[in-house]
Amino acid sequence: MTVTVDRRLSAPRSPRLTSPWMRGVAAVAAGALPALAFPAPSLWWLAYVALVPWLLLARSAGTARRAALDGWLGGAGFMIALHHWLWSSLHVFIVPLALFLGALWAPWGWLVRRLLGGAPGRDPGGRQVAAALVLVPCGWLMAELARSWQYLGGPWGLLGASQWQFTPALRLVSVGGVWLVSLLVVVVNTAVAVLIALPRARNPACAALAVVGLGTSAVWLWAPVPKRTGTVRIAVVQPGLIVGPQARFDREERLTRQLAGQGADLVVWGESSVSFDLTSRPDIARRLAALSSEVGADVLVNVDARRADGRGISKTSVLIGPDGPVGASYDKMRLVPFGEYIPARSLLGWATSVGKAAGEDRRRGDHQVIMSTGTLRLGPLVCFESAFPDMSRRLADGGAQLLVAQSSTSTFQHSWAPAQHASLAALRSAETWRPMVHATLTGITAVYDAQGRPVGSRLGTSRSTAAVYEVPLAGGHSPYDRYGDWAWHLAVILLAAGAVYEAFTRTRRVQQPSGPARRPVPRTRSHRPCPARWPARGR
Structure with missing residues (x-):
């Protein structure tokens, strides 16, 4: 063969x-x-x-x-x-x-x-x-x-x-x-x-x-699209890469003064734009209030400093009007692992010796806040939080007309990080049908409308300037805002159904016999095998 x-x-x-x-x-x-x-x-x-x-x-x-x-x-x-x-x-x-x-x-x-x-x-x-x-x-x-x-x-x-x-x-x-x-x-x-x-x-x-x-x-x-309900003028201040908290604050102050007479409804500074606690530095608080009065708009700043009450360091968004802070402030809730706190510090604290991990854990906020200028309701997010769909969705459900993310990626200035971070605001806008401002200290600053489309020009990492954007507002609720995370819920259901089907088929396979049972052949004379020594017929 x-x-x-x-x-x-x-x-x-x-x-x-x-x-x-x-x-x-x-x-x-x-x-x-x-x-x-x-x-x-x-x-x-x-x-x-x-x-x-x-x-x-x-x-x-x-x-x-x-x-x-x-x-x-x-x-x-x-x-x-x-x-x-x-x-x-x-x-x-x-x-x-x-x-x-x-x-x-x-x-x-x-x-x-x-x-x-x-x-x-x-x-x-x-x-x-x-x-x-x-x-x-x-x-x-x-x-x-x-x-x-x-x-x-x-x-x-x-x-x-x-x-x-x-x-x-x-x-x-x-x-x-x-x-x-x-x-x-x-x-x-x-x-x-x-x-x-x-x-x-x-x-x-x-x-x-x-x-x-x-x-x-x-x-x-x-699919439905958001309906335009008006326009708001948002000014963004991007000081650029400046060494020293006082020098940065002075630069932000000078840039903000240039906005006087431009009809801004809100001025936004980036994350960690103020490195002094406003309670322990009343002079800084007075300068911010004077800026608001001069520009004719409230100023949203972010304070990154140790609290005067001794409760540690927090990143706090504060809305400043001509008379000082307006309404409740917002403490950043979701901190950057290793950048703002170290998970299980007793076990992983050694990370501070091999990199620039946080030497001290920041204080974490416990609830989100809707701020109001009197004519505009805004929902603040701080840096890393713009990556979370649930946070922006919750702000939209709470009545925010505008989402604002205050950010700083100066540590990663010449990398992919600023562009990656700025792109997230487009997604949050499209998800919630709310325009979003992504304001940074050193770029990239970007603004998107309620469908995630860019508004105006982005401010790159080499810019140190103040810019005003005509931002269209929108009303209503997107399908995602109404029905939530149905996509991954559906994925869980389908995987569970697949697992049940797999278990069912394996159980049936085990229970079934490997093949049909063979009936024994009766040993009669006609079925008796011929011995090898018998001569074959016809020979």
Whole structure:
């Protein structure tokens, strides 16, 4: 008998695929690729295929454990690439931090192999591929949701946030938040990976792409849009990179005086714009009140100083009018891990010795505040808080007409950080149908209307100036504001349904016999085997 051996099956795989070290490097590189879709490169279109190499790698893993490791290392690569600018503050500590957060993608890597890998030598069927096109994006969303917890770093760098300048995506944001955009971007990536690796399963992949395209078109055509209710003139003061708290305050004061007679309704200073407690420095408080009177508008400042009552350091937004502070102030609630406090300081306090981690924990606020100038209700956020969709949504529900984020990224002045941070305001505007002002000390300062579109020109990191923006106001509530985070709730339900179905099928498989029972053959004379020594008939 001749045996034919298919060399394609018998030939050993390339060492590049079988070597665990080379495969690990490939996983890190594949995970880092999506970072190019975010600012500063802002290759937003790349997001729709950037996950494909990572998907193909996890799919080809020889074992489930290896696929989980591919997901883990890819997640670490994504975290390092997206937040590489933190190196100046965290130094080598960024590596274990990225590995810790990257572990959130290990279940996703396992899920990719389980649904797209198939049995050895056998591609997954059409139903399994269809399930992958639904569940793999849901699994990605779970990783994003888990790391969005403020104590794990918050929702900075969600995949959907890379689409902040793509108008159709902003319309989707108003319907389902940034979570919906993340979900659909991963659907497209998964469909492309299927078309490359499993061409026989092109029908469900093409169907998924068609659903995404038609759904986006339907939202573009029929989703409601905010109705304009008026206009407000917002002035922003950006002093630039100035050394010393007193010199910075003096520069902000001079720039603000230039706004006199320009009809501003509100003047906004950046985060940490005042480094003196207003109670212990009444002279600073009087100068701010005089500025408000001279300009003819209230001034929103941010005080970053030790409290006179001895309750530690806090970052407090204060609205100053001609007679002094107006209404309640706002203390920053969600602090930057390691930048403004160290989680489990008794365990991780050593981070202060290897980087610029916080030497002292800032004091945390416990509630949000709506401020009023008499003609305008505004909702303040401080820096990092503009990354959280729930905070801006809560301010919109509370009656805020304008969202204001006071920020400072001067530590990361020549990195991707200022552009990444400024882009978040576009998403919060589209989600809530509220215009948003992103005011910084050193740039990038930007203003967006209620649909996430830019208003006027941005102030770059090289500018030291004051600028006035005509900001259109809008009323009503967006679908996302009304229905909340239904996108990731749906993802949880679908994953739970998939897990129940998997458990059910495995239980049935165990209960079923391995094959039909064989009936014993009665041993009669006619069935008696011929001994080998008997001669064959006909010989």
